[in-house]
Amino acid sequence: EDKVVQSPLSLVVHEGDTVTLNCSYEVTNFRSLLWYKQEKKAPTFLFMLTSSGIEKKSGRLSSILDKKELFSILNITATQTGDSAVYLCAVQPNQGGKLIFGQGTELSVKP
């Protein structure tokens, strides 16, 4: 059965800290792994990863995929209170487009 597991489930840090969020997966016919940020409403897209070892970067956020070990990490450096959200990892198993989501990591950044 396809599944995506995220850790930790929740995390509390202070502004300026660096955090690493983990996502491991088991899926047949892997196509891509995606990271989303969810605040009050629907998820907003962060990254899509398809190849191992190539870091994707956007400002203070970066992510990398390891297809051999079947995991990805999302790094956030110099965290800010606005980074507080649930971060979702999802895997797209094939061309169909459906996503299998992990449980999410709830990040809380304290001032």
Place this chain on the structure above:
Amino acid sequence: GAVVSQHPSWVICKSGTSVKIECRSLDFQATTMFWYRQFPKQSLMLMATSNEGSKATYEQGVEKDKFLINHASLTLSTLTVTSAHPEDSSFYICSARGVAEELFFGEGSRLTVL
């Protein structure tokens, strides 16, 4: 950029009534749309895949007679929760696949059944 619009963004209804949620792709044609459900403090769970002009494909454990999906055009899919009960209260989110296979999410619809 491409936008997916959901309506209504929130709805409260009495137990036993039916509620329809619309998902529209505003500036692109979406042959495939996906409906997800999210309970509080939980992740998104795929309910069904909606294909334009054909029957939806439901995930295991999702009652197709209760959650009616219609994808009558390339820009509109609807989810109707029939005979809603309090346990159906949830956050329903649609996503649409663009021509370049990118995925766009709607804003979500929060359903509360009294």
